[in-house]
Amino acid sequence: MSTADGVAAPAGFAQAAGLLIAGLLTASLSGALLKLMSGEINVAMMTAGRYAGYLAVLLPIAAWRYGAQVVRPPQWQAQFIRAVLILGATLTFVWAVMLLPLATAVAILYIYPFIVAALSPLMLGERGSAATWAGIALGFVGIVIVMRPDLGALNAGAIAALGTGGFYALHIIFTRKVANSGPALVSNTFMAIVALALILPFAVWWWQPLDMRQAAILLFMGGVNAIAHLLIINAFRRASAPALAPFSYAELVGATVWGFAFFGDMPDMITVIGMLIIVGSGIMVSQSGNLGRLFARRRAPSGGG
Secondary structure, X not given: OEOOOOOEXXXXXXXXXXXXXXXXXXXXXXXXXXXXXXXXXXXXHHHHHHHHHHHHHHHHHHHHHHHHHHOOOOOHHHHHHHHHHXXXXXXXXXXXXXXXXXXXXXXXXXXXHHHHHHHHHXXXXXXXXXXXXXXXXXXXXXXXXXXXXXXXXXXXXXXXXXXXXXXXXXXXXXXXXXXXXXXXXXXXXXXXXXXXXXXXXXXXXXOOOOOHHHHHHHHHHHHHHXXXXXXXXXXHHHOOHHHHHHHHHHHHHHHHHHHHHHHOOOOOHHHHHHHHHHHXXXXXXXXXXXXXXXXXXXXXXXXXX
């Protein structure tokens, strides 16, 4: 619920913040499960299983509410591109978590708000302020601190995580283009259908037998991801994006917690400093005028990775 000037009432804002935090913590659990299975199942099968579990939750709800629109949404060509981009983000994220601690991979992929900010003047005709560009520069410093690149050797995990951020940034931009064309639930469900259809032939080609535990975890992982995005969608229905922006980094906290719980990984102090710089710069970018309304408000319909 909002007040007359468009600001969320205190009770409504608390509810929105709680939903967003819950959604991001849940999304980070999906990432932890993905890393858990990355040593057992090939990338194509794991990605296909993730989207199958995602659709098992979302498709019945979306079909019941919107019918055939789920498979033929408005602006379906742009929606198709969104799906290809989120599939790219998913595949590169799988590679990243195979090679990096979960929290480090998530921290690096958070380069995406800065890429959105940098590309938005060219692709969307929306320009940021001086604070936006200061935030972009600071965010890049934070990413470099987390990565600590060895200039003498390529860090494949870090490159994959950067690829995830790049794919997701373009996904956000295309989400902005189609955001007002139809319900977020329709967009997310169509996106998952396309992503599953694209990856399924590769999963069949590289098929490997699964035991009951592996199959259950794959489907559960996708279901968890779908629930996370339903929570995020409902959070942004209750409060404005700039107000919720400081809470959007709960996923970093969740990745750290799940990474320690599942794998015993704990970021060192330098990595923590880099994460804090990324969080601070991201908030600076998200609060700097129209850019906050660009990527954060539209985060609700953009999930599915």
